[in-house]
Amino acid sequence: MDAAASPGGRRGLSVFYVLLIVFLYAPIAVLMVFSFNDNRLVTFPLAGFTTRWYRLLFENAELLDALKVSMVIAAISSVFAVGLGVLASYALGRRRFRGKGPVSALLFSPLVIPYVVFGIALLILFRAVDDFLIPRFGTYIGLGIHSIVIGHVVVSLPYTILTIAPRLERLSVYVEEAARDLGAGPASTFLRVTIPLLLPAIVSAYLIAFTLSFDEYAIASFVAGDVTTYPLYLYGQVRIRIGLPQMIAVSVIVLVASMVLIAATEIWRRREEARLAV
Amino acid sequence: MLWLGVFFLIPLIVVAAYSVNALSLFPSDSGISFHDWGRFLRGESVYMDLFWKSIRMALSVSVIVVVLAYPLGYYLALVAGKRKYVLLLLVIVPFLTSYLLRVLAWRVILGSEGVINTLLYTTGLREPNDPVPWLIYSQFTVILVLVYVWVPFVALPIFVTLENLDTSMLEAGNDLGANRWGVFWRVTLPQSVPGIAAAFVFVFIPTIGEFVTPSLVGGTKGTMFGNAISSLFINGLDWQTGSVLALFLVIVVGALMVFSSRFLRLRDLESI
Numbered sequence: 001m002d003a004a005a006s007p008g009g010r011r012g013l014s015v016f017y018v019l020l021i022v023f024l025y026a027p028i029a030v031l032m033v034f035s036f037n038d039n040r041l042v043t044f045p046l047a048g049f050t051t052r053w054y055r056l057l058f059e060n061a062e063l064l065d066a067l068k069v070s071m072v073i074a075a076i077s078s079v080f081a082v083g084l085g086v087l088a089s090y091a092l093g094r095r096r097f098r099g100k101g102p103v104s105a106l107l108f109s110p111l112v113i114p115y116v117v118f119g120i121a122l123l124i125l126f127r128a129v130d131d132f133l134i135p136r137f138g139t140y141i142g143l144g145i146h147s148i149v150i151g152h153v154v155v156s157l158p159y160t161i162l163t164i165a166p167r168l169e170r171l172s173v174y175v176e177e178a179a180r181d182l183g184a185g186p187a188s189t190f191l192r193v194t195i196p197l198l199l200p201a202i203v204s205a206y207l208i209a210f211t212l213s214f215d216e217y218a219i220a221s222f223v224a225g226d227v228t229t230y231p232l233y234l235y236g237q238v239r240i241r242i243g244l245p246q247m248i249a250v251s252v253i254v255l256v257a258s259m260v261l262i263a264a265t266e267i268w269r270r271r272e273e274a275r276l277a278v
Numbered sequence: 279m280l281w282l283g284v285f286f287l288i289p290l291i292v293v294a295a296y297s298v299n300a301l302s303l304f305p306s307d308s309g310i311s312f313h314d315w316g317r318f319l320r321g322e323s324v325y326m327d328l329f330w331k332s333i334r335m336a337l338s339v340s341v342i343v344v345v346l347a348y349p350l351g352y353y354l355a356l357v358a359g360k361r362k363y364v365l366l367l368l369v370i371v372p373f374l375t376s377y378l379l380r381v382l383a384w385r386v387i388l389g390s391e392g393v394i395n396t397l398l399y400t401t402g403l404r405e406p407n408d409p410v411p412w413l414i415y416s417q418f419t420v421i422l423v424l425v426y427v428w429v430p431f432v433a434l435p436i437f438v439t440l441e442n443l444d445t446s447m448l449e450a451g452n453d454l455g456a457n458r459w460g461v462f463w464r465v466t467l468p469q470s471v472p473g474i475a476a477a478f479v480f481v482f483i484p485t486i487g488e489f490v491t492p493s494l495v496g497g498t499k500g501t502m503f504g505n506a507i508s509s510l511f512i513n514g515l516d517w518q519t520g521s522v523l524a525l526f527l528v529i530v531v532g533a534l535m536v537f538s539s540r541f542l543r544l545r546d547l548e549s550i
Contacts, residue, residue: 006458009458013349014353014357020346020369023426023429025372027426028372028380028383030383030387031383112483112484113531114484114527115489116489116524117524117525117527120511123511124517124521214376215376215377215379218489222508222512231378234378234382235494244386251376251379254376255375259374266367
């Protein structure tokens with residue numbers, strides 16, 4: 001007999017699963033329906049089918065700018081986060097050094113710090129640096145894309161390490177040793193053996209960091225200066241309720257794009273890791 | 279390491295400096311003072327109450343999330359059979375999509391001119407312009423939305439613990455005469471405590487500092503500690519009090535982390 005659940009229990013749990021899936025996807029479905037609804041207000045009754053909102057958003061220069069800014073920030077900050085993530089994973093996984101415990105605690109602490117606190121802390125830091133620079137050198141750093149990038153690298157770093165480190169751990173040290181025995185130096189071993197074997201993990205780490213940054217509101221809201229990122233724009237528009245259908249339409253595009261991307265890379269990564277199984 | 283040192287630790291130190299007035303927004307010569315710390319800790323400002331309210335809300339969210347996610351993880355790990363990874367992926371995908379969007383969706387659904395209310399108007403179940411009062415801008419909304427946001431994520435650690443459970447132990451329990459509930463209470467549940475604890479902490483910690491969700495769907499009733507911090511900096515210009523609150527939050531979260539790290543095994547998540 002099956003010790004985990006009786007036939008009735010199985011049925012109950014299946015129903016529970018289905019209900020939960022409905023709960024999880026219903027709001028997303030509602031968004032989709034209303035993005036095609038021909039009414040400026042997001043209300044019942046439904047007013048008929050339209051693709052107007054999708055057309056309009058491609059004429060909305062502010063929105064397109066905000067999307068572009070977010071993509072630039074996400075692209076740059078993920079490169080840094082992945083680069084540092086690879087180095088940190090390598091240090092944690094392959095080297096022994098003093099203070100490893102505190103260092104890894106520090107590396108993972110951005111996972112738990114409230115973003116509101118971190119955003120404010122960064123804001124204050126930039127202000128303090130400017131207060132120092134202006135009277136002495138007459139120049140300042142200010143806020144903008146660079147400050148958001150810095151913030152996003154800090155918070156995505158733990159995620160990239162969590163993605164890369166386990167893969168590195170499963171990678172046998174012997175492969176690297178074999179490369180060394182065959183005459184490769186440490187640098188070329190790293191570049192020509194370790195990195196290619198880590199590639200699937202690196203790609204999914206990059207995507208995780210990218211999505212995180214693209215969507216990040218809290219930190220950006222403090223250190224953006226006069227730059228508008230996509231989440232900041234979305235937040236502002238939603239609060240004043242103007243152009244809501246357009247916002248819903250762009251959300252649907254982003255949502256579908258990210259779901260497809262995530263599902264595709266997850267499948268690719270598993271397949272690739274199976275192929276490279278070392 | 280250097281990066282984090284410069285852009286993570288130093289900002290926090292600067293916040294600490296602000297909180298004791300060693301640095302201040304407006305030049306003053308009052309020197310270092312723990313005045314605001316004293317006021318806050320003695321409960322003389324409204325913020326201590328707000329802090330406990332946030333703790334209560336975070337507790338409710340975490341408990342509800344774990345209660346929902348446990349049967350889910352149980353179903354996926356022990357009952358679903360071969361399709362379990364596909365079914366699991368289906369649960370997780372919403373979590374990987376935009377956080378802001380998912381909160382936005384609820385705002386659209388629950389708003390006073392939103393989907394549910396206007397549906398009630400058109401079906402005649404409720405008079406027009408008489409929205410259900412607790413649907414939006416209430417603690418209920420904030421808790422509902424946060425539960426929605428966290429359930430998929432928390433299913434993971436629970437799934438992993440149950441997945442690693444040796445099923446022959448269940449059979450052994452069975453053979454030794456325990457019925458299914460007996461096996462569950464005395465074998466399965468005790469063994470999944472680490473997963474439950476991890477799940478709880480994963481929700482509880484970010485929820486205490488939450489500020490985006492309450493500011494979108496919470497209104498004044500659903501305000502949380504994070505909103506107070508943010509408004510002290512953005513609107514209030516009282517950076518000293520703001521820094522006290524921010525630093526206090528970091529200390530609380532840090533203490534929770536240290537306390538729970540015996541249960542928390544980050545490795546559990548890595549095996550996904």
